[in-house]
């Protein structure tokens with residue numbers, strides 16, 4: 001560890017209480033999406049920047065969902081690193097099932113509890129403080145650092161990072177580091193892609209005793225769902241030299257995310273997440289609407305899947321469908337420079353070298369990869385992410401602060417991709 005990096009670690013250690021307090025206060029400012037109003041959480045970030053004299057811009061195409069962008073140029077020419085995190089969180093409903101207050105940020109046995117503790121106010125705090133630490137030593141560094149703290153991520157909505165990509169491409173840079181949850185054993189270089197489809201089944205309908213008078217919309221829906229589930233049997237796509245990376249990570253993936261996760265990384269999965277049909281038990285249903293979340297592994301695109309869906313729907317003239325959302329599967333080379341920096345710094349900080357994996361879920365990091373900009377994700381454990389009693393281990397949170405600060409430092413210490 002060189003002297004400058006050791007000084008950064010010393011600074012983080014000195015800020016331990018500040019970091020914990022900042023994160024707890026952040027969690028206490030509810031920002032569930034939907035509805036996605038993040039103004040109080042954004043104000044928490046603004047107050048810190050104001051106190052430190054850091055210039056920033058508020059970009060709020062939707063007033064209740066502000067995005068904050070801060071950037072600085074270093075003392076010497078070089079590359080442009082982007083840090084990105086979101087401030088909206090999953091809803092917590094009425095807190096049913098929680099044994100802690102979802103907005104209380106209780107600190108018990110080394111864990112901070114609350115909605116957003118792991119996804120991802122801890123990760124976004126890491127990005128914010130990495131930005132502040134490097135701002136203080138910017139004269140020693142090369143290039144530019146941009147931080148985007150965004151809203152509207154949890155629903156893949158249009159007002160957060162997607163808006164910035166369209167209207168403020170100056171935030172993109174030439175490499176992205178993001179602290180969405182991963183756990184210390186893995187970092188993520190890619191993601192499966194969700195394809196959401198809404199199906200509508202319409203029939204004439206009838207009295208429930210007169211089933212000879214009409215086909216049933218709900219029965220047809222269940223048949224179509226059964227046929228859609230066969231999409232999972234489509235053969236895995238050819239991945240060339242990525243296959244070895246998937247194979248090497250499979251035992252870790254099963255261990256971290258549950259048995260079966262590694263298999264699901266390589267195949268299409270089908271989840272009929274929502275279904276509404278029929279009016280009454282003694283009527284033949286005349287309408288059924290259902291929505292299906294299909295997850296495409298790397299190597300597939302939606303044309304393969306839609307061709308198969310079209311063939312299924314063609315067998316059922318009562319059925320039509322529309323696409324609600326599609327985010328193509330994506331990846332960055334697992335050997336990209338930032339991947340190496342995160343691996344090395346994580347090992348130095350915690351003793352554990354994280355393995356490269358592809359994510360089952362979806363993050364804003366995909367937007368960088370769609371632009372062919374490398375994007376690497378490393379954050380706290382995803383256990384209980386979005387569930388009841390969501391929490392982050394404080395030591396893991398502090399390690400994420402350390403790994404992000406050191407990796408961003410390393411990247412900006414080099415004027416080009418050639419290691420110095």
Ligand SMILES: [Zn+2]
Nearest residue numbers: 086119120180
């Ligand atoms: Zn997230």
